[in-house]
Amino acid sequence: MSNVLDVPLSDLLDLAVGIAREAGDMLLDKRPDRPEVIQTKSSPTDVVTALDRAAEELIRGRIRESRPHDAILGEEGGHSSGENRVRWIVDPVDGTVNFLYGLPEWSVSIAVEVDGEIAAGVVNVVPRGEVFAAERGAGAYLLTTGERLRCNTGVPxxxxxxxxxxxxxxxxxxxxxxxxxxxxxxxxxxxxxxxxxxxxxxxxxxxxxxxxxxxxxxxxxxxxxxxxxxxxxxxxxxxxxxxxxxxxxxxxxxxxxxxxxxxxxxxxxxxxxxxxxxxxxxxxx
Known part of the structure; x- marks a missing residue:
């Protein structure tokens, strides 16, 4: 297997960012006043809405259009195999209960894994209009402002x-x-x-x-x-x-x-x- 990706890692990140933004826009546009719970998972409060599934279907579809041979692991749809070194890790709505109740802290999360290691990722905190992204070795950014991110240091x-x-x-x-x-x-x-x-x-x-x-x-x-x-x-x-x-x-x-x-x-x-x-x-x- 070649050690060289078929496209630059930055292209994969750009694709992830575009898909995360599209999925976020769809979720905002279609979210009713109170989304309906269609399923629970590990407990009665571990909920899934129809829009969780619709968002993951949109994300999977966009990845397949551009990268048909990559694998995908999604929270709602499970794992689908691929033939490449790349796997996409998808959480269509992280913070589903916040989404359900109209609270502003929920996000679309997409990571790109290459040879088993996370190499790029985007988190679109949709209600806040904030898109965070990083590429391995290239820093992390709040794309909506262009700010390079730095964690706090020296805090006891x-x-x-x-x-x-x-x-x-x-x-x-x-x-x-x-x-x-x-x-x-x-x-x-x-x-x-x-x-x-x-x-x-x-x-x-x-x-x-x-x-x-x-x-x-x-x-x-x-x-x-x-x-x-x-x-x-x-x-x-x-x-x-x-x-x-x-x-x-x-x-x-x-x-x-x-x-x-x-x-x-x-x-x-x-x-x-x-x-x-x-x-x-x-x-x-």
Whole structure:
């Protein structure tokens, strides 16, 4: 197999940006006052709307038109195989509950994976009219202003504004509440936006100092993770493990270490058995 892509990586990023913008415009144009939930996934609060599926169909269609031999992994449509070194990682609506309720923190996220590594990504935070993008080794940008992104540095944990999120299942949320109760007195404050992709872009843009969460999937953090790294942040899991649905931590390298060391003794990668809970329910957007 050739080590040379058939097109420059920048062309793939440009394609991703154009598709993310088109999908975002469609979602804004067709969103009713209250989108209808058509399916739930891991719990009654883990919802899918018809527009989630329509957006992914649009994205897949545009990729197939331009790159018919690439693979695609999407949140709603699963994996479709390809013959090239390129795979597209698609989250048509990251923050579906925000989308459902008309809250402004939801996004279209598209990453481009080459030989198993994320090489380019775009996050279109549609209600805010902000498009974040990065190419591996070339920096991260807020395309709507042309600003090059830099994460905050030199922020001690006690002064850090930390973003996080919560899972869908009661047993996971119970542990996350325990962890949060330990973290909150030791940081400046906590923010919960409801979109992992948007949170990672907020780290990149210096709007929050750090982010941690258990639960987001590959399509949630693939593009946003690259954007944060290209803005100078470190992203990973506990004890040197790569970031994953088990736990993702993201911050400037010095703050990453402090936040990691705060989280690690709390055993945040666990869930309580459902039988140990009574009268609890919950979910995430």
């Amino acid at each position: 944990l006690a002064q850090a504004l930390v973003a996080t999120g919560f899972g869908y299942r009661p047993g996971r949320r119970a542990v996350q509440a325990q962890v949060l109760a330990h973290v909150l007195p030791r940081v400046r404050d906590i923010r919960r936006a409801g979109s992992a992709a948007s949170d990672l872009c907020s780290v990149a843009a210096g709007r929050v100092d750090a982010y941690y969460e258990r639960g987001p999937q590959y399509w949630d953090y693939a593009a946003g993770g690259l954007i944060a790294v290209e803005a100078g942040a470190r992203i990973g899991g506990l004890y040197g493990k790569p970031y994953s649905p088990e736990l993702t931590i993201c911050a400037a390298p010095d703050l990453f270490e402090e936040l990691h060391d705060l989280l690690a003794p709390l055993d945040p990668e666990r869930d309580l058995p459902e039988r140990d809970l009574s009268g609890t329910s919950g979910g995430e957007g």
